[in-house]
Amino acid sequence: MNKIKFGTDGWRDIIADNFNFENLAIVVNSIAKYLKEKKENKNGIFIGYDNRFLSEEFASYSAKILSAYNFKVFLSEKSVPTPVTAFNVIDMKLDGALMITASHNPPKYSGIKFIPDYGGPATDSITSNIEKNISYFITNRKALKNSSEYIDENITILNDYPKYHEQIKKIIDFGLIKKAGLKIAADMLYGAGINIFPDILDELSVNEIRVLNNKRDAFFGGKLPDPSEKNLTELRKIILEKKFDIGLALDGDADRFGVIDSEGVFLSPNNVISLIFYYLCSVKRHRSNNLKAVRTVATTHLIDEICKKFNIDLIETPVGFKYIASEMLRHNVLIGGEESGGLSIKGHIPEKDGIAANLLMVEIQSYLKTHLNGISLSEYLKNINKELGYFYNERIDMEVPREKMEYIINNFKEMKNKLIENVKISNILTKDGVKLVLENNAWVLLRLSGTEPLIRCYIESRDNGFFNIFKQYIIKFINSLI
Numbered sequence: 001m002n003k004i005k006f007g008t009d010g011w012r013d014i015i016a017d018n019f020n021f022e023n024l025a026i027v028v029n030s031i032a033k034y035l036k037e038k039k040e041n042k043n044g045i046f047i048g049y050d051n052r053f054l055s056e057e058f059a060s061y062s063a064k065i066l067s068a069y070n071f072k073v074f075l076s077e078k079s080v081p082t083p084v085t086a087f088n089v090i091d092m093k094l095d096g097a098l099m100i101t102a103s104h105n106p107p108k109y110s111g112i113k114f115i116p117d118y119g120g121p122a123t124d125s126i127t128s129n130i131e132k133n134i135s136y137f138i139t140n141r142k143a144l145k146n147s148s149e150y151i152d153e154n155i156t157i158l159n160d161y162p163k164y165h166e167q168i169k170k171i172i173d174f175g176l177i178k179k180a181g182l183k184i185a186a187d188m189l190y191g192a193g194i195n196i197f198p199d200i201l202d203e204l205s206v207n208e209i210r211v212l213n214n215k216r217d218a219f220f221g222g223k224l225p226d227p228s229e230k231n232l233t234e235l236r237k238i239i240l241e242k243k244f245d246i247g248l249a250l251d252g253d254a255d256r257f258g259v260i261d262s263e264g265v266f267l268s269p270n271n272v273i274s275l276i277f278y279y280l281c282s283v284k285r286h287r288s289n290n291l292k293a294v295r296t297v298a299t300t301h302l303i304d305e306i307c308k309k310f311n312i313d314l315i316e317t318p319v320g321f322k323y324i325a326s327e328m329l330r331h332n333v334l335i336g337g338e339e340s341g342g343l344s345i346k347g348h349i350p351e352k353d354g355i356a357a358n359l360l361m362v363e364i365q366s367y368l369k370t371h372l373n374g375i376s377l378s379e380y381l382k383n384i385n386k387e388l389g390y391f392y393n394e395r396i397d398m399e400v401p402r403e404k405m406e407y408i409i410n411n412f413k414e415m416k417n418k419l420i421e422n423v424k425i426s427n428i429l430t431k432d433g434v435k436l437v438l439e440n441n442a443w444v445l446l447r448l449s450g451t452e453p454l455i456r457c458y459i460e461s462r463d464n465g466f467f468n469i470f471k472q473y474i475i476k477f478i479n480s481l482i
Contacts, residue, residue, distance in 0.1 A: 004134050006127050008320040010113025012102045015053055019110045021061055021147075028062045028098070029144050030133035031114050032069040034126070035095055043093050044072030046158075048085035049100035050192040050253045051216045052110050055079065058100045062112070064147035067154035071095075075151075077159035079192040079216070081254030082113075083353035084164045090119040090349060091163050101192070101253040104226035107219050120325035120350035161196070168200060171348050172359045173366075180366035181207040182245040186358075187235045189225045190217040193254035197355055204362070210238060225251050227258025227341065227354075229266040240264045246365045246377070248358040256341035257354040259361050261377035270300040270393055271381055272361060273337035277303060278384050279364050280345065281310040286334050294327045294336040296320070297432050298395075298445050298458040303337070305388040318432035319447065325350035339395070339458070392467040393460035396475070400482055402453045408481045409434055409455075412446055421469050442466060444474055 003018045004011055004027060011027060013019040035045075047063050049055040056079075063073045074092070076085075082099050089097045096116050102109035114122050114130065122130070137144055151157075184206050188194045190213050198211050212234060213221060223231050227249035235247045239260055249258030259267045267275070277293060280286050292313045295303045307314045312334065317323035324336035328350040337343040342352030345360070361377065368375050385391075400408060412434045418425050420438060429435040433447035433456075442461035449456060457474055461467035 004138075006131060009103070009121055009322065010099075010111050012105055012109050012111035014108050015110045021058075024058055024061065024112065025065060025144060025147065026134055026137045027112055027130075028065045029137050030130050031096075031098065032066055032071065032145070033133045033136075034129050035071075036069065037129075043095055044074055046074045046076075046085060046088045046092065046094055046097040047100070048076045048080040048082070048088075048097065048192075050102070051079045051190060051194070051218060052100075052102060052107065052252070053218045055100050055110065058110065058112070059098075060151070061147045062098055062100070063155050064151070065145055066098075067152055068145040068148060071154065073155045074158050075155055077157050078195050080161070081192045081196055081250075081355060083255055083349060083351055083355060084161055084196060086115050086119040086349045086351035086353075087164050087167060088161065089115055089117060091167075093117075099253070103253050104224060104251040104256060106224060115351070118325075118329055118350060120329065121320070121322035123322060123326060164196070165200060165203070167348070168356065168359060171345065171356060173363050174204060176370065177362055177366045178205045180245075180369040182362065182366060182369065183208040183243065184362065185210040185212070185235055185238050185242075185244045185247045187212040187227070187232060187247070187249040187258070188214045189223070189227065189231070189249060189251065190215065190220045191225050191250055191252040191254055193250040193355065197250060197254065197358075200355065200359070208244075210242070210244070212238070220252070227251050227256060232258055232260060232266065236260050236264045236266070245369065246362060248361070250354045250358070251341070254354045255352045257343065257357040257361075258341070259358065259377070261365075263376045263378055265376070265378040267361075267377060267381070268339075268393075269337070269341040269343075270302070270339050270391070272357065273335070273339075273343055274300060274302045274306065274384065275364060275377065275381055276343065276345070276357070276360050277306050277335045277337070279360075279367070280334060281306065281312070283367060286346070288332060290332050292327070292331050292333050294324045294331075294333055296324065296338040297429065297435055298447070299337060299339040300391050300393055300460060301441065301443070302384075302388065302391045309388065316431070321352045339393075389462050390464070391460055391462055392464050393458070394467075394471065396457045396459065396471070397449075397454045398457060398475070398478055399453060400455050400478070404482055405448050405453070405455060408478055409446060409448065411481055412436060420473055421466070423466075438470075440466065442470055444470070
């Protein structure tokens with residue numbers, strides 16, 4: 001059981017070590033058992049996969065196991081993004097999907113996640129049931145159904161996804177983008193977006209498109225397949241030298257986004273979510289009763305200020321898009337976002353979609369070019385900040401001994417009404433880790449890493465000077481507890 005442990009979004013592990021065919025068989029059997037017990041075996045299961053080592057073999061192997069349970073299986077012929085996999089579940093009215101991916105993890109990792117029939121991340125309850133089945137199969141291996149050698153009549157191979165393209169056209173203003181005549185650069189980071197995103201960009205009929213790293217490379221060019229600022233130096237250089245209007249990037253399975261504007265400014269996920277939310281409210285004028293926005297406890301409170309301006313209710317969730325997805329399924333949610341680079345909007349799937357997020361930023365840049373004298377995205381953000389306030393934020397990962405982790409968290413939980421640099425702590429939230437909120441609206445969230453001896457610290461302040469003082473205080477205090 002210790003070899004197979006589900007994290008916030010499925011099971012990931014090192015290829016040929018813990019992530020092997022034997023353990024994969026246990027997980028797939030466990031998912032199949034869960035579905036059979038729920039009597040969900042009507043319309044079938046989709047299987048997608050990313051560009052990592054053995055991904056297509058893991059996917060094919062999984063398909064044959066599901067076939068042994070007499071499931072209809074729809075197996076992708078080529079790598080496919082997680083959001084496309086999730087969309088297919090809804091569009092084809094399937095019982096669920098398997099996605100073979102380790103997302104933005106290093107190349108030596110693979111992973112698998114189960115996407116239920118609602119097209120979003122599995123809930124804690126579903127994951128718990130699957131983990132119970134894993135425990136059962138570990139002690140009852142004779143009950144495992146094995147993969148057959150051949151693709152059989154239960155398995156259909158799919159190689160094209162035009163319905164996803166149609167869905168994107170419903171939520172993105174292609175006409176506005178075509179009118180703007182942008183120059184767009186995109187970095188695929190060798191990920192699963194290579195088979196979808198460049199084709200969509202071609203449909204936009206923009207002035208010029210430059211696509212980088214648009215092929216399979218299981219080593220991801222020697223970098224993490226993560227669209228972080230440090231991994232997009234090549235993209236930034238091209239934008240500045242060739243005067244492109246916007247640069248876009250996707251992670252390994254295309255559920256996370258990366259954006260660089262025409263001035264070479266990397267826009268953090270916090271800022272991208274805020275820009276899209278503000279644009280949806282102010283320009284596209286989304287208005288309806290009980291409209292809500294959802295953010296995780298670690299995401300910028302600029303979202304809160306936008307909610308106040310446009311009279312939208314805010315929902316704060318623990319970290320993990322599965323919690324955002326749950327709220328999107330229950331409420332009339334305009335946007336859901338998390339600071340790690342996950343976003344979806346009303347009318348789309350309850351799963352993070354880096355492709356949709358990037359195209360929304362292209363739409364915003366098109367609006368700026370046609371209506372606001374072509375200002376950059378970072379200038380547009382400054383205008384929003386002038387109206388609603390500036391928000392300075394950062395995540396710091398601090399290495400701490402495992403035996404000290406809970407002790408540190410507990411010390412922070414006991415700090416209510418204490419002062420930090422002469423500012424009183426007004427509230428302490430414990431829905432995920434511990435979050436201290438100060439009277440000046442600065443805040444810090446501490447969470448334990450589930451896989452490494454790390455405490456993740458998310459810090460935000462509306463005052464840049466106080467932000468730096470606050471940050472140093474938190475670092476010193478944690479070190480003093482160690």
